[in-house]
Amino acid sequence: MILITNNSKRDDGRAYDEIRPLKIEAGVLERADGSAYLEVGGNKVLVAVYGPRESYIRRLLKPNTGVIRCRYNMAPFSVDDRKRPGPDRRSTEISKITAEALRPALMLEGFPRSMVDIFIEIIEAEGGTRCAGITAASVALADAGIPMKDLVVGCAAGKVNDEIVLDLSEKEDKEGQADVPIAMMPRTEEITLLQSDGDLSEEEFGKALDLAMEGCRQVNKVQIEALKTRYAQDAGSDS
Numbered sequence: 603m604i605l606i607t608n609n610s611k612r613d614d615g616r617a618y619d620e621i622r623p624l625k626i627e628a629g630v631l632e633r634a635d636g637s638a639y640l641e642v643g644g645n646k647v648l649v650a651v652y653g654p655r656e657s658y659i660r661r662l663l664k665p666n667t668g669v670i671r672c673r674y675n676m677a678p679f680s681v682d683d684r685k686r687p688g689p690d691r692r693s694t695e696i697s698k699i700t701a702e703a704l705r706p707a708l709m710l711e712g713f714p715r716s717m718v719d720i721f722i723e724i725i726e727a728e729g730g731t732r733c734a735g736i737t738a739a740s741v742a743l744a745d746a747g748i749p750m751k752d753l754v755v756g757c758a759a760g761k762v763n764d765e766i767v768l769d770l771s772e773k774e775d776k777e778g779q780a781d782v783p784i785a786m787m788p789r790t791e792e793i794t795l796l797q798s799d800g801d802l803s804e805e806e807f808g809k810a811l812d813l814a815m816e817g818c819r820q821v822n823k824v825q826i827e828a829l830k831t832r833y834a835q836d837a838g839s840d841s
């Protein structure tokens with residue numbers, strides 16, 4: 603299978619180190635405490651954040667800090683073959699790793715016995731939805747006013763036709779040789795998620811990690827712009 607049609611470009615015309623077109627908007631839902639909408643390539647992702655708030659699930663609460671809960675969900679119409687509604691192994695795993703990727707950035711000590719709920723809805727999927735969900739969720743958390751050390755950004759790199767490439771499309775993910783999704787807090791470059799699927803040499807893995815980190819830095823700029831636009835709107839409506 604030939605995915606890359608010339609020496610420098612990929613199937614969709616991108617350079618090896620180029621992310622797909624990315625758009626983020628903060629504060630898109632009225633009822634949620636925080637929200638964000640993200641498009642990257644063919645992915646469309648909506649995130650709603652509620653809290654910190656009381657929860658009736660007392661066994662999950664902690665006396666000295668707030669806690670987060672995350673639900674990643676793919677709409678049945680989000681993929682070519684209808685996705686069976688409801689949780690499955692994959693969505694349970696992604697919900698768990700997303701909460702773990704976001705948690706180090708959150709400062710919830712001031713909210714004991716409370717819960718922050720993060721709902722990630724994949725409306726359309728085209729590869730890289732876990733990273734897109736993390737990126738959008740951290741914007742929604744900031745929009746909710748949750749104290750954070752930094753934003754968290756998700757981005758993947760991988761290996762396609764023996765080249766290390768950034769931000770794999772669905773086709774590249776399915777037909778390529780490896781996928782390395784990461785999440786990072788850009789200020790300290792602390793990695794909060796690192797997964798690897800496929801075969802990579804040590805050198806290739808290092809290259810993929812470096813490239814994914816560079817992708818995170820690029821995506822972070824778009825997150826910051828989305829939040830600045832949101833705050834400018836708020837400031838405008840207050841005056």
Ligand code: UDP
Pocket residue numbers: 681682683685692727728729730731732733772775
């Ligand atoms: N996908 C699909 N049906 C499914 C799950 C995934 O068509 O039930 C597609 C979707 O486009 C997704 C891609 O396969 O983005 C890659 O899925 P993966 O599990 O690698 O997670 P992701 O890359 O989305 O984080």
